[in-house]
Amino acid sequence: MLFPQVKKLEKYGEYSFDGAVSVSLCESDIEYEKLFDTVFGGISSPEGKLVISCKKAAAEPTHGQEEYSLVISEKGGKVFSEVSAYYEEGIMRGLQTIKRMLLKNEFILGNINDYPSFKVRGYIEGFYGKPWKARERLEMLSLMALFGENTHYYAPKDDPYHRDKWREPYPEKKAAELKRLIDKAKSLYVELYYCIAPGLSMKYSSDEELQALFDKTRQLFSMGIKNFGLLLDDIPSDLFYEEDKKRYGNAVRAHIELIGKYFSFLKSLSPECRLTVCPTAYHGKGDERELTGLTGNIPSEVSVFYTGSDICSKEITRAEAEYFEKNNNRQPLYWDNYPVNDAEMFMEMHIGPVIGRDKELYKSCEGIISNCMEYFNCNKFSLITLAAYMWSPEDYEPERAFSEAVSFMLPENEREAFVLLADQFRTSCLHDENSRIMGEYLSAASVRLSTGNYESALEILTEYTDKINSAAVSLSEKSSPLYKELSRWIKKFILMSDILTLALSVIKGEDKKAGLKRKMRKYNESATVLTAFCFREYIESVLDYEN
Ligand code: GDL
16 A cells, blocks of 8 residues: 555556565666665665656646656566656655655555645754754655655754854854755755744844844855744743834834844845744734734745644644634644644653644645654654645545554564554644553453453453563563653553553452552652553552452
8 A cells, every 4th residue: 555645546456576676767867866866875776676767747747846657567577667747856756655665565556646735744843852963854854755745944942053042153063964954855855944043032123133143044045055944932922122122112023024134135145045934923813913913014925834723733724724814814834733742741752643634724724844852763653644644634544644654663573562552652732542452452341340241351451461561571672762762651661561460460369459559659650641541440440349
């Protein structure tokens, strides 16, 4: 099965290779060599078993610059795949689709026509917490491009040069790291936005301050950035300098002037420069005075971030987006605060698939940019589901997307334990039902117990407890970065596994209630968020249980 779902597919077969696969580009397609190398560099060889050709389509696409077609066939143990698109962006997306088939070793034989639904599909490093490492940023770009994303916003709240020390230029080493990110984004046809957040200390009325902002911007422009973000979120909504108060009266007026001048400055650097602004009023209904007062007085080409009805929105609907557009003379660009787990959410782990985003949202907004967690590897599960939703929201199935993400991320022998752990991670702003697998086992057992079917209840509880026990053992042995990031949650999961074992002994008539009580107290004392109410309810009923 293709994932994310493509728009049109005429399939007449499937093919999988035996053993390792090398890839080659048809000799005549030399003009696409750079794109080919970006996607397949490292596994390409002159006599590849997977032969790719790239052609410029004859006609302009009807569904945007990223539209492409693929014709895939097999002959004599070789797979031939022809990508055609009018724009290079389309060739790139087509090559990434072939790469996903290659990584799964599942080739669809037939014809594909494909294009994304959301115009802007991306992620933002926009959380509070330890910024990602330079090499992790490069890895995330490749991964998100593989799943069809086309935009990345660089805005780590704790990169000092982004916020606290916004006036200071990046020192040489940091600048070199950013340059690599810029070059990588370009090669993947991903639009990279560099964001700056001066609002904690800027004196808006000062020319020197404005020049400092322009100077910093010039540094990034000279490194190849053409897209900028001016973030005015999470700053006091009142002005703090007397000069500013006198000149503007309120922060909205100061922001209007700042945005206008910054936008003109960017256009003077290059007419291709683009600007996105995050207003101080970035969530709500979209008709708030602070917001409409701002958007009514800034150029209509400036994109405006909005997080929806809340900072972390449970749902984002097309009707809300339309209401925003009506009030702000432009469509919203959603800054989606999922999977981010900073601030008050730091005890939660957000690994589940995205839900609650309208299937028709793409018709009324500019796009979605998902805000990430500082836990670099943990992000990948939900981000893959978000990328799939944004490519093809009408075909998006959250649980299928989640299991695709798990299969992509983990070897087969790790998946079962991971899924049992991830079953306990659905608590988030999306309010998904937590511990679904656990809940099914426990409620099946409790129905049997209450109807006097003790043996069958015990069978179910033993099966689940055994599964959790072996998952706990296997998780405790893992040391790769993903599991290190999860260590707080895994520790509690291991305790949960011990508790389940003790509970089972109590049901079998062993005298272990005191130990069970002790461990459960310890479990409840830990603030790390794991498991739903069904777990506590089960343990309480076991403690009340009379054999
Ligand atoms: C916010 C911040 C964001 C943070 C998120 C979740 C926006 C626009 N800004 O308010 O940086 O990660 O909440 O805590 O969302």
